[in-house]
Amino acid sequence: MKFTEFGFSAEVLEGLEAMRFEQATPVQEATIPAILNGKDLIACAQTGTGKTAAYLLPVLNQQVVTPTQGLNTLVLVPTRELAMQIDQQMEGFGYYLPITSIAVYGGNDADLWSRQKNALITGANVIIATPGRLIQHLSMGYVKMDTLKHLILDEADRMLDMGFYEDIMQIVSYLPEKRQTLMFSATMPPKIRNLARELLSEFEEVNISLSKPAEGILQAAYVVYENQKIPLINTLLKGKDLQSIIIFSSTKQKVKDIQRSLKQNGFNAHAIHSDLDQKERTEVMRNFRNRNIQILVATNIIARGIDVEGIDLVINFDVPNDAEDYVHRVGRTARASSTGIAITFISEKDQQDFLKIEKLIDASIIKIPPPPELGEGPEYNPQKNRGNRKWQKPFKKKQHYKGANNPQKKNLKK
Template sequence: MKFNEFGFHTAIMDGINAMGFNTPTPVQQQSIPPIMEGKDVISCAQTGTGKTAAFILPIMNKLSSLPMRLNYTNTLVIVPTRELAMQIDQQLEGFGYYAPVSSVAVYGGNDSLTWEQQRIAIQNGADFIIATPGRLIQHIRMGYVSLDRVEHLVLDEADRMLDMGFYEDIMEIVKLLPVKRQTLLFSATMPTNIRGMAKKIMSNPIEINIAISKPAENVLQAAYIIEDSKKIGLLSHLLKGKEHVKSAIVFASTKIKVRSIEKSLKNESMSVLAIHSDLEQKEREDVLRKFRNRKFQILVATDIIARGIDIEDIDLIVNYDVPHDPEDYVHRIGRTARASSDGVALTFVNKMDQKLFKQIEQFLQAKIFRIPTPENL
């Protein structure tokens, strides 16, 4: 099945194509049709299965098909952490590049300027609010949050939210929403407390269960524990003069880092180009075409741009930064060891990211081998 078989609006398909997506994942294939039909859906889907796009795309499609822009919040997405709120907001930005859809990520741990930006976006009626429960309630208690016209409620990583003690906050928020709405619940597991909550807030939901997604067995995974200041030196050590590495992708967390890595490697006369959101679409396509044709050796990329890269025979993946979510890790290293070939995936882990990396290992149910940092570094 292909994305164009869902009957999406042209603006949505333009966004999907721009990001390089082609084939929907199983959770997307099974969730998108009933969501487009307006049904409540419970999806038991492990991180790494593409669940975010499963609810973003059909809702964005509905909004894009309206004759005029809304001036109120249409969709509320409740998530357990600021990292997930930011990730979903970034994906909305990517998929919605050609669509008339607005969003705001609402989370704590920030300054007064960010609070004010959140307040303005909420008051202006952003189409999507992606929020952690506690911070949203703080805004609600200030008296300017209007949720009485919300048509879609999404609870993402519901089991994690209940584990973190957010049940009462969620139910307080739900009481402010219209009774008639579409509710979508995504959870990696389906314990009794999740089913109990679903029974209270959902109407005849369809249940979808997706098997856990794991990396290919023929990917050799390893990690370096290394300070940020030494990462570029290690990267150069791994890539410079390595003629047996025909194609390598280096993933970094931000486009600023992507540009910096590209510049550093070029200064060492390496064959490298970068792909990021500051490039025009034609420029991105040109970079990918050259990479597929082996015109250069090293591609440096961010997740949001590189998700749709479909290139075989990539020898090496380097995670310059630890991804914030196992979903991104699985996706990144899935770029290698395709079509029964072998591949290597290396991750640079600083002290601050060791907890994130342990979460990835827990998800994979495997310990990833640590390689000692070269003595010269």
């Protein structure tokens, strides 16, 4: 279905044409008509399927057709990174529209607080906010919610996982009872359905490819020992013509170790983790989007909600503990009908978690042994290794290349 078939205003279509948006994705095709008709909605769709446009376009269209002075739409999101990304998309979609927006998120920058406060007082039409920071502004008494028409919860499952339920309900207490409420989630556990019953009225439900990686992703896994992982990354990337790569790891210390090794081997790699302040993280993401950084090494902080086009390769340095997180991590590639590669490193301690992933996505992912120069890897036997904790040792730099029990020591010296 083409965007011209939804009945959008000329101004909205002009913005879509400028951004070269022509064909709607399945989630957009399924949700936009219901939103345009004023229905409450809960939509479940995997990351990278165009959910942001699915809810922004119809509410922007309504603002054009029936202008509202002051706040029209509130979008609640779990992280500042997602708030910033949605605000950037707002700038694109609303380029030809007389609509203002502001991203409201935490930080120690006094100027940031002042800009947010001024926008809230003057009545920005669209607010994209993290719950905690919005509550801080609400408690000051200058945020007026009486004109609000739309409440949108994006990545609602992640917000509940992060403990934002009470904050969400507190924010809702400030809102008009008569409003359109939309929930978008990558998963549909019982707690999401319960929240929908609390917030939505006579809602419609849309499910698109629940918990399945995009079809364009080539998935594979290497069965390796922990001390083979960093040498394997360097081996896999050496001589490859890949413009944009994300490597996910479970801890910031591992992220730092991976980045250090990559830079020592001549790769253009940067890290993003919680030790960086917001300004540094924003700068890293900007350079990565602009292709000034080839490899981004990250903790799970950006596994959801960051929309970067054209990711060639995603590497899971560690198997995610939560099977759902695997879908979100590999969803950074093969976005919007493109193709990509997702590789996961499985150590002995991770084999049970990887088995859960395969059960969730209802697919068996090909297992590959490490290259001969790195030596043999462990046996892949999730049942045998169930409960095995002897391999859960702290990641140490010296384990990359040497160690008394390293069967690859001889080969790695070559």
